[in-house]
Each structure stands twice: as structure tokens, then as C-alpha cells.
Amino acid sequence: MDFNQNYFEIFGLPVTFKLDLDGLSRRYRELQKELHPDNYASSTEHEKRLSMQWSSLVNAANETLKSPQARAIYMLELKGVDIDHNPVLPPAFLMEQIELREELESLEDDPAGLDKLDTFKVRVKDVMSGLERQFEAVVNEDDEKALTAVYEMQFMTKLMASAHHLEEKLLDY
Amino acid sequence: MALLQITEPGQAIDPHLRKRAAGIDLGTTNSLIASVRAGVAETLPDQEGRHMLPSVVRYSEQGVVVGEDARVQAAEDPLNTIVSVKRLMGRGVNDVDTLGNQLPYEFSATEGGVPRIVTRSGEVTPVEVSAQIIRALVGRASETLAGDLDGVVVTVPAYFDDSQRQATKDAAQLAGINVLRLLNEPTAASIAYGLDTGAEGTIAIYDLGGGTFDISLLRLTRGVFEVLATGGDSALGGDDLDRAIAEWILQQCGHSEKLNPSQLRGLMMQARQIKESLTDKDEVDVRVDDKGLHFEGRLTRVQFNELIASLVDKSIKACRRTVRDAGVALNEIDNVVMVGGSTRVPLVIDRVHDYFGTQPLNNIDPDRVVAIGAAVQANILVGNKPDDEMLLLDVLPLSLGLETMGGLAEKVITRNTAIPTSRAQEFTTYKDGQTAMLVHVLQGERELVQDCRSLARFELKGIPPMVAGAAKILVEFRVDADGLLSVSARETSTGVEAFVEVKPSYGLTDEEIMQMLQSSFDHAQEDAEQRSLAEARVEAGRVIEALGNALDEDGEALLGESDIALLRGAIDKLGSLADGSDTRAITEGIEMLGKASEEFASLRMDVAVRKALAGRQVADIDSEYS
Numbered sequence: 001m002d003f004n005q006n007y008f009e010i011f012g013l014p015v016t017f018k019l020d021l022d023g024l025s026r027r028y029r030e031l032q033k034e035l036h037p038d039n040y041a042s043s044t045e046h047e048k049r050l051s052m053q054w055s056s057l058v059n060a061a062n063e064t065l066k067s068p069q070a071r072a073i074y075m076l077e078l079k080g081v082d083i084d085h086n087p088v089l090p091p092a093f094l095m096e097q098i099e100l101r102e103e104l105e106s107l108e109d110d111p112a113g114l115d116k117l118d119t120f121k122v123r124v125k126d127v128m129s130g131l132e133r134q135f136e137a138v139v140n141e142d143d144e145k146a147l148t149a150v151y152e153m154q155f156m157t158k159l160m161a162s163a164h165h166l167e168e169k170l171l172d173y
Numbered sequence: 174m175a176l177l178q179i180t181e182p183g184q185a186i187d188p189h190l191r192k193r194a195a196g197i198d199l200g201t202t203n204s205l206i207a208s209v210r211a212g213v214a215e216t217l218p219d220q221e222g223r224h225m226l227p228s229v230v231r232y233s234e235q236g237v238v239v240g241e242d243a244r245v246q247a248a249e250d251p252l253n254t255i256v257s258v259k260r261l262m263g264r265g266v267n268d269v270d271t272l273g274n275q276l277p278y279e280f281s282a283t284e285g286g287v288p289r290i291v292t293r294s295g296e297v298t299p300v301e302v303s304a305q306i307i308r309a310l311v312g313r314a315s316e317t318l319a320g321d322l323d324g325v326v327v328t329v330p331a332y333f334d335d336s337q338r339q340a341t342k343d344a345a346q347l348a349g350i351n352v353l354r355l356l357n358e359p360t361a362a363s364i365a366y367g368l369d370t371g372a373e374g375t376i377a378i379y380d381l382g383g384g385t386f387d388i389s390l391l392r393l394t395r396g397v398f399e400v401l402a403t404g405g406d407s408a409l410g411g412d413d414l415d416r417a418i419a420e421w422i423l424q425q426c427g428h429s430e431k432l433n434p435s436q437l438r439g440l441m442m443q444a445r446q447i448k449e450s451l452t453d454k455d456e457v458d459v460r461v462d463d464k465g466l467h468f469e470g471r472l473t474r475v476q477f478n479e480l481i482a483s484l485v486d487k488s489i490k491a492c493r494r495t496v497r498d499a500g501v502a503l504n505e506i507d508n509v510v511m512v513g514g515s516t517r518v519p520l521v522i523d524r525v526h527d528y529f530g531t532q533p534l535n536n537i538d539p540d541r542v543v544a545i546g547a548a549v550q551a552n553i554l555v556g557n558k559p560d561d562e563m564l565l566l567d568v569l570p571l572s573l574g575l576e577t578m579g580g581l582a583e584k585v586i587t588r589n590t591a592i593p594t595s596r597a598q599e600f601t602t603y604k605d606g607q608t609a610m611l612v613h614v615l616q617g618e619r620e621l622v623q624d625c626r627s628l629a630r631f632e633l634k635g636i637p638p639m640v641a642g643a644a645k646i647l648v649e650f651r652v653d654a655d656g657l658l659s660v661s662a663r664e665t666s667t668g669v670e671a672f673v674e675v676k677p678s679y680g681l682t683d684e685e686i687m688q689m690l691q692s693s694f695d696h697a698q699e700d701a702e703q704r705s706l707a708e709a710r711v712e713a714g715r716v717i718e719a720l721g722n723a724l725d726e727d728g729e730a731l732l733g734e735s736d737i738a739l740l741r742g743a744i745d746k747l748g749s750l751a752d753g754s755d756t757r758a759i760t761e762g763i764e765m766l767g768k769a770s771e772e773f774a775s776l777r778m779d780v781a782v783r784k785a786l787a788g789r790q791v792a793d794i795d796s797e798y799s
Contacts, residue, residue: 029399033564034781037593037654041324041353041554043719045767047774052593052653054778059591164497171490 196547202383263337359389361546404495411515
């Protein structure tokens with residue numbers, strides 16, 4: 001095991017988008033059981049430092065792989081795709097975004113806003129799942145399409161964050 | 174020379190070789206110390222059989238008084254009796270101004286920004302006051318366990334930021350104890366329950382202490398505790414319930430003038446007694462007769478519930494938010510654990526029950542459960558249970574970030590990220606020819622710098638002049654398993670580097686701590702040199718033991734004979750150095766041995782990883798065929 005392994009290799013997993021999340025979390029725990037600094041509380045300084053570095057790396061790998069969006073971006077990075085270059089999004093997707101944004105804004109003054117927000121969030125999640133399937137289907141064939149799917153995921157993530165913000169506002173935090 | 178001891182593998186450690194470890198719950202209102210004895214974790218009482226030590230320190234004419242005696246005298250001598258000092262830990266002078274209305278003390282500000290409380294024994298910092306409490310607890314433990322403690326786990330609210338954690342660690346250091354780990358209080362509570370009941374699943378820990386409210390969601394799987402999310406309110410606690418009653422009494426008295434500190438203290442104490450009585454009784458007689466305050470009547474539980482409803486609701490809102498952060502549905506939460514004396518209040522139990530839809534657990538004393546869990550963890554970390562499988566995974570309670578242009582805070586590590594962790598972010602210069610860059614480290618969730626807590630500022634100097642945007646400055650954040658941060662910055666094209674251990678603005682520098690140690694009357698007789706020699710010897714012993722054990726376990730498998738002989742030789746050399754009295758030689762010897770064993774340490778880590786993966790592969794094969 002070395003620090004140059006990619007995140008999938010660290011967990012002994014194949015580089016695929018469709019991941020066995022239970023398996024990931026099981027392997028994550030097994031690795032941390034060996035590597036976590038608590039195991040080295042009475043060890044030498046060098047072992048402590050190594051354990052902290054390894055444990056940090058395993059944490060970073062786990063957080064990246066368990067989130068579909070972060071995992072997708074990471075896979076494109078591994079393939080050397082330039083993810084800072086923004087693809088042109090299909091007009092239909094942009095229209096849908098505008099509609100969803102408007103709908104979200106209208107919930108702010110709606111007396112039943114909180115309940116409707118729950119339904120809204122389910123819809124956002126559905127779109128997200130669709131994008132994940134789309135990414136999975138094209139990631140090995142078409143970099144540009146895969147990048148578009150990731151970019152759309154980022155839009156949906158921001159929308160979800162706005163929905164969370166609104167929920168906090170409605171709950172009067 | 175000692176005779177060789179032969180024990181069966183897995184047999185219990187000889188009681189004489191057992192290390193003394195303890196868990197400390199440093200609370201706002203009360204503090205406790207617990208230890209594992211004969212396999213059972215229990216809180217340790219003082220000579221009069223009292224387990225809870227009131228977190229009250231009085232600077233009296235005869236010296237420092239800690240605990241019950243100080244608490245009893247609090248009303249007579251409020252300015253010299255420090256209560257709820259935990260609320261001040263890691264806080265700056267500005268924070269104290271906000272809290273100041275509620276506190277009867279006189280403060281004197283210092284350049285460092287650390288608030289100092291003016292007492293008759295001079296000015297004291299919150300860290301020093303906390304160290305007194307820790308000393309009192311440790312003294313109790315040393316007596317009960319008949320010897321000095323080898324290591325201690327100290328608990329902190331999950332919501333504590335970096336400066337508050339650092340201040341807590343400073344206090345323990347000042348009290349002269351070896352801190353094995355800072356542990357989040359709710360996590361400690363779950364350890365106590367996890368081992369007692371063998372629970373698995375998702376657990377919510379509802380902790381309404383004296384001065385802080387914490388809600389944590391943990392997942393327990395096969396002996397692994399994972400913190401899914403933490404939240405809470407660092408300014409909500411049982412004290413606030415008392416205050417609600419005190420305010421009600423004042424209203425009944427028709428009193429509107431400012432109370433003097435001793436009146437206020439007396440009233441708060443009475444309010445607390447009323448709160449406690451209303452746990453079992455439906456109503457309580459209230460009588461006040463004190464200079465200008467006159468009232469006789471009664472408070473019913475129904476009225477009390479009305480007084481505190483908004484406070485309890487505040488805690489439930491924080492629960493809602495944390496459940497959402499954790500990404501779990503309410504019906505996935507199997508258990509709710511109650512921590513803190515105020516969770517005995519019937520309205521609190523009802524509201525928690527209603528929200529989570531499950532009967533909360535409180536069969537372990539909610540005042541002691543945190544200390545008990547900390548003792549269990551301390552016992553493991555000190556090495557008394559080498560075969561134990563428990564692993565504690567923790568998360569960062571508050572996001573860490575940097576100031577960017579326009580007074581905005583850019584998050585580098587978001588809250589609820591598993592720790593330890595490290596993350597690097599690249600920044601660039603904004604002016605042509607810029608040769609220095611200020612790195613301002615922040616903690617908090619808000620977007621504006623002014624709304625976040627400032628942890629540290631440092632400057633990266635010597636950037637070669639380039640056009641704006643050409644320099645690449647890599648800022649790396651590293652958070653250790655205690656949640657404490659260090660930051661480094663590097664210009665990547667030239668390698669110019671700057672590094673800080675984040676000593677938060679409100680913490681104390683190591684020199685300040687050394688000074689305090691020296692001036693502290695408990696250690697006045699001790700020579701500082703003697704002390705550092707003793708410390709170096711202890712450290713040498715620790716390193717020798719650690720490496721010796723490692724060689725016994727893996728030496729033959731991983732190293733050639735000559736390498737083993739080399740390391741054994743180095744160990745012996747350090748051993749003889751430690752017998753001498755040259756502190757510097759010992760410290761250098763420790764470093765040498767560390768260097769010599771680096772390669773071996775790396776090999777061992779590799780083996781550990783391979784073992785983890787191998788175990789996993791066997792398990793996978795099993796599940797495929799079953």
C-alpha cells in the first residue's frame with residue numbers, strides 16, 4: 001500500500017461508478033480499525049505520524065467515494081478529463097432548472113411551504129438519481145457527455161442546498 | 174532482577190502491570206472522574222462519598238477551595254467564587270462582554286485577548302480555574318487508585334470549536350496530567366451504553382448539561398462508533414431552566430432593580446432546588462424573603478412547563494437540524510440516550526419522546542454516564558485491553574476555512590468531515606508583485622469573516638514577485654484525532670513555506686503554560702529542571718516500551734538479524750541515558766531512536782493495512798458462498 005494508490009485501490013475496489021456502498025463502508029471500518037491514531041496512542045512519534053497520514057487518506061478516500069457526485073468528479077479526474085472546462089448544457093435542462101428555482105421561491109410565502117418542500121426535495125433527488133444513471137452509462141464511452149452529467153449534478157446539488165436553506169428559514173433557525 | 178513471567182496469551186494483565194487510567198467529565202455545573210476497576214467502570218467518590226464535584230472554585234483567604242465547600246460559600250463571596258467557568262473556556266474578551274451580563278465577576282482584559290477574572294488571589298484565567306477542578310479530581314483518583322494516573326481522557330461538548338478544545342487540553346496540561354484523547358461528551362455516553370447493552374444501530378444522544386446542549390447522531394456497527402453528525406447550542410442548558418424560574422420569582426416579587434451578586438446567586442440556587450423538586454412533585458412551595466424581595470406562593474409543574482417550553486423547543490429544533498445533517502430518517506433512529514441532570518425534567522423527556530417517537534434511555538445515571546464512557550475509553554487507550562476491537566471514528570464539529578477577498582470565509586474542510594483529515598486548497602496573489610500573503614484561519618458556518626471565529630493569522634513571506642494570479646499558494650489544513658488543527662502554507666513554484674500550530678488567539682502559548690506551571694503554588698517547590706528531566710525519562714520509557722513491544726511482535730518477521738540487533742542496541746543506549754540525569758542527552762536519544770526505527774514503523778503499518786484487506790477478502794469469499 002502506498003500513498004500514490006487511487007481511492008478505489010485503497011479499498012481494493014474496481015474503478016466503477018456503481019459502487020457497493022455497504023462494502024465500501026465495511027472496508028473503510030476495517031482499514032480504520034488498523035490505522036486510526038487511537039491504536040497508536042502509546043507508539044513512537046513516527047508511527048503516530050504515519051497513522052495520522054494513513055487515517056486521513058482513508059477518510060478522504062471514503063468521503064469522495066461515498067458521495068455520487070464527488071465520486072463522478074474523481075473518476076473524470078482519474079481519466080485526465082479537464083473538469084474546469086464548462087460544457088454547454090442542453091436548453092431543456094436549463095428550462096427545468098429555472099422552473100424548479102421559481103417553484104422553490106414560491107414556497108417561501110406558502111403556508112404549506114414545509115410540506116411542499118418535502119415533496120420538492122424528493123423530486124430533486126429523483127432528478128439526481130437520473131443523472132447518476134446517465135453518468136454511469138456514458139462514463140466509459142463519452143467524456144463530454146459524462147462531464148455534462150457531472151455539471152448538471154452540481155446544479156442539482158446547489159438547488160438542494162437552497163432547499164435546505166429555505167427549510168431552515170421556514171423552521172426559524 | 175525480576176523473575177520471568179509466563180502468561181497464557183489473552184490472559185488478563187497482571188494487576189501490578191495495569192496502568193491507571195481515568196475519564197474526566199469536566200462539566201459546567203459538576204465534574205466527575207471515573208475509572209475501570211475490576212472490569213467495571215464507575216465514578217470515584219470523595220472521602221465523604223460524594224461523586225459529583227461542583228465545578229466551583231473559590232479563591233479564599235486561606236487558599237483555593239474546590240467543589241461543594243466552594244459552592245456552599247458562593248452566595249457569600251460571589252466575586253471570588255468562580256462557577257460555570259466552562260462557558261468561558263477558549264473565549265475572548267469580546268465574547269465575555271456578551272456573556273458578561275449573566276456573570277457577576279470582574280474581568281480584566283489582557284493583550285492576548287484572554288479574559289482574566291479578578292479575585293483576591295490575583296487575576297486568574299478560565300484555563301487556570303479549570304486546572305484547579307481537574308487537580309481536585311485527579312487527587313481523588315490517585316488516592317482511590319493508590320498511585321499517579323498514567324493517562325486520562327477528558328470530555329468536551331461536541332460543539333466546542335478549536336479554541337475551546339485547545340483551552341481544555343491546556344487546562345489538563347496545566348494540572349500536570351497526560352491527556353490520551355479529548356472525547357466528545359455524547360460519544361462518551363454512547364460508549365457507556367454501547368458496552369453495557371451491546372446496542373447496534375443509529376443512536377441519538379440528547380445531552381442537556383448545565384450550560385451546553387449537544388445532540389449527536391452516532392452509528393454503531395460491530396464495535397465501531399461512527400459519529401454521523403453533531404449539533405447543538407453552546408449557550409443553552411440547565412442553568413437557563415433555573416434562570417427561567419428565577420425570573421418568574423422576581424416577577425412575582427414585583428422587583429425590577431438589579432440584584433447584587435450574592436442575591437442573584439442565592440436566587441439561582443433556590444431556583445435549581447425548585448426545578449429538581451418538580452421532577453417528582455406536581456407543585457412546590459416558594460418562599461423568598463431577602464432585602465427588597467418578598468414572595469410566598471407556589472409553582473406548579475404545569476406553570477414550570479410553560480416557563481421552559483420555549484427553551485426545550487429550542488433544543489428540539491437543534492435535533493431536527495442535526496437529524497437532517499446526518500441524512501437519516503427519524504424512524505431509522507433506534508435509541509435516544511439521555512445525558513445531563515436536566516434530562517430528568519419531565520417536560521424534556523416528553524418532548525424528546527414525542528419528537529423521536531421512542532422512549533428515551535436513561536437507565537445509566539445521566540449525570541455520570543459521560544465520565545463512565547470516558548473511563549472505558551481511557552482504559553483501552555492506555556493499553557489495558559490490547560485485544561479490544563473498539564474503534565472510535567469522530568467528525569469535525571465546525572467547518573474550518575480561510576479569509577478570502579472581500580471579507581468572505583472560504584471553507585476548506587466542512588463540518589462533519591471524518592477526522593483525522595487533511596486538505597489542501599490553492600490560492601493565488603491578487604496584486605502584481607505581491608510578495609507576502611496573510612493567511613487568516615477561521616472556524617464556523619457563516620459566510621462573512623466577521624461572523625466566524627478567528628483561530629489564527631500568519632503571514633507567508635518571500636513570495637517571488639510575479640504578475641497577479643501567477644503564484645500558486647497551497648494552504649494545507651491538518652486536523653488530528655482530537656479535532657485540533659495545524660496549518661501550513663507553501664508557494665509551490667519556489668517552495669517558500671510557513672507553518673503554524675493553530676494556537677487559537679484565546680488559548681495559551683506553551684511558554685505561558687510553563688510560566689503558570691512554575692508560578693502555580695502546587696508546583697512551587699519543584700524545580701523546573703527536575704520536572705523536565707522527569708518528563709524526558711517518562712517519554713524515554715514510553716518509547717523504549719513501545720519499540721520493544723513492536724520488536725517482540727514483528728521484529729523477526731520484518732527485519733534482518735542485524736537490523737534487530739541495531740535497534741535493540743539503540744534501545745539499550747537510550748535506557749542507559751535515561752538512567753543518567755542529562756535531560757538534553759535523553760531528548761536527543763529519543764529522537765535518534767525515533768529516526769532509527771522509522772523504516773520498521775513503515776513496514777509495520779504496511780502489514781497492518783495488508784492484514785485489514787486480507788481479512789476483508791476472506792470475509793467477501795465467505796459471503797459469496799453463504
